[in-house]
Amino acid sequence: MRNTIGGLGEFALITRVTSQFPMTDDVILGPGDDAAVVAAPDGRTVATTDLLVEGRHFRREWSTAGDVGHRAVAQNFADVAAMGARPTALLIGFAAPADLPVSWAEEFTAGVRDECAVSGGTVVGGDMVGSDTLTIAVTALGDLQGRAPVRRDGARPGDVVAYTGHLGLSAAGLALLERGVDGPAECLSEHRRPSPPYARGAEAALLGATAMLDVSDGLAQDLGHVCRASGVRVDLESEALRPEPSLLEAVRVLGAGPGRAERVARDLMVAGGEDHALAAAFPPDTVLPDHWHRVGTVVEAAHGTAGKSGNPVTVDGHPPGGTGWDHFR
Ligand SMILES: Nc1ncnc2c1ncn2[C@@H]1O[C@H](COP(=O)(O)OP(=O)(O)O)[C@@H](O)[C@H]1O
Ligand SMILES: Cc1ncc(C[n+]2csc(CCOP(=O)(O)OP(=O)(O)O)c2C)c(N)n1
Ligand SMILES: [Mg+2]
Numbered sequence: 001m002r003n004t005i006g007g008l009g010e011f012a013l014i015t016r017v018t019s020q021f022p023m024t025d026d027v028i029l030g031p032g033d034d035a036a037v038v039a040a041p042d043g044r045t046v047a048t049t050d051l052l053v054e055g056r057h058f059r060r061e062w063s064t065a066g067d068v069g070h071r072a073v074a075q076n077f078a079d080v081a082a083m084g085a086r087p088t089a090l091l092i093g094f095a096a097p098a099d100l101p102v103s104w105a106e107e108f109t110a111g112v113r114d115e116c117a118v119s120g121g122t123v124v125g126g127d128m129v130g131s132d133t134l135t136i137a138v139t140a141l142g143d144l145q146g147r148a149p150v151r152r153d154g155a156r157p158g159d160v161v162a163y164t165g166h167l168g169l170s171a172a173g174l175a176l177l178e179r180g181v182d183g184p185a186e187c188l189s190e191h192r193r194p195s196p197p198y199a200r201g202a203e204a205a206l207l208g209a210t211a212m213l214d215v216s217d218g219l220a221q222d223l224g225h226v227c228r229a230s231g232v233r234v235d236l237e238s239e240a241l242r243p244e245p246s247l248l249e250a251v252r253v254l255g256a257g258p259g260r261a262e263r264v265a266r267d268l269m270v271a272g273g274e275d276h277a278l279a280a281a282f283p284p285d286t287v288l289p290d291h292w293h294r295v296g297t298v299v300e301a302a303h304g305t306a307g308k309s310g311n312p313v314t315v316d317g318h319p320p321g322g323t324g325w326d327h328f329r
């Protein structure tokens with residue numbers, strides 16, 4: 001009882017959690033009142049929310065509390081970055097069983113704090129609720145710094161499609177954990193603590209990106225949202241999809257034979273989510289820094305196909321080798 005959050009009580013837990021977060025220049029009033037006050041220098045705030053549900057998004061036997069804290073921040077500030085904005089503030093809804101160890105809540109909080117040190121932003125509020133299922137609901141805010149948001153509907157035929165960050169490593173890490181086999185640390189770590197390239201969201205905006213999103217459900221599926229919003233198709237080039245060495249190693253550990261490792265790894269790059277890479281379309285003459293990997297081209301939607309079912313994203317003109325994540329299928 002003593003070392004559980006039930007033993008500690010709601011308000012003592014709130015005090016322990018909220019005392020961990022620094023006031024930043026963006027925070028005019030932090031946790032402790034009915035609402036926080038966050039500065040919005042250009043008058044426009046990016047707002048987004050994502051849930052993490054135990055059993056669905058993480059398992060306590062596969063991820064530490066610190067991992068889940070890092071991930072809660074990464075998953076949400078990646079969406080802020082994908083708008084071309086700078087992360088400013090988080091609100092964290094924490095629904096947990098009373099027998100959750102206090103140490104879990106504290107390590108989770110430390111994970112949140114440490115990822116905020118990487119992404120920017122801090123926690124300005126939240127909520128605590130008793131629940132049979134451990135669930136973390138995060139709302140994230142960001143500052144566009146006077147720029148227009150990079151939306152999903154601006155991609156134009158001829159644009160270059162590029163990504164920055166990792167692709168496929170998280171999915172490979174998850175597959176290793178599901179099989180109970182050891183594998184490359186990079187893949188396991190990317191699943192437990194994804195590392196979105198936060199600052200490259202604003203960079204893409206400054207480079208003139210016409211559309212952007214973070215890859216949570218799989219590159220092809222997520223680019224499908226850009227296609228439908230923009231009324232275009234995207235063709236990815238398999239030659240340009242270069243798997244990282246750790247991804248190739250993971251698919252070998254998972255049993256892909258010598259001739260197949262490249263193709264299996266590419267399929268994970270196209271269909272695996274949760275690395276929270278940023279994928280964007282840029283005008284054709286854009287000079288991209290090396291960390292933006294060109295992987296395809298925006299092409300005109302075939303007449304009458306816009307809005308119809310079927311993925312508007314192809315690889316070398318063919319349907320992708322795997323589908324992405326759908327919570328209800
Ligand atoms: N329950 C909901 N109510 C209102 N809007 C929602 C709901 N679920 C999702 N959305 C909106 O639909 C869009 C797509 O959601 P999602 O696929 O989860 O995006 P992402 O992968 O970037 O988190 C987002 O703009 C999101 O805010
Ligand atoms: C225990 C466990 N099983 C399966 C997965 C794989 N998984 C869960 S949700 C998801 C997609 C991304 O999560 P979502 O809630 O759709 O985030 P969003 O797209 O809204 O950012 C994936 C690949 C996982 N992370 N953990
Ligand atoms: Mg979402």
Ligand SMILES: [Mg+2]
Nearest residue numbers: 079213214216
């Ligand atoms: Mg997103």
Ligand SMILES: [Mg+2]
Nearest residue numbers: 216217325327
């Ligand atoms: Mg999703």
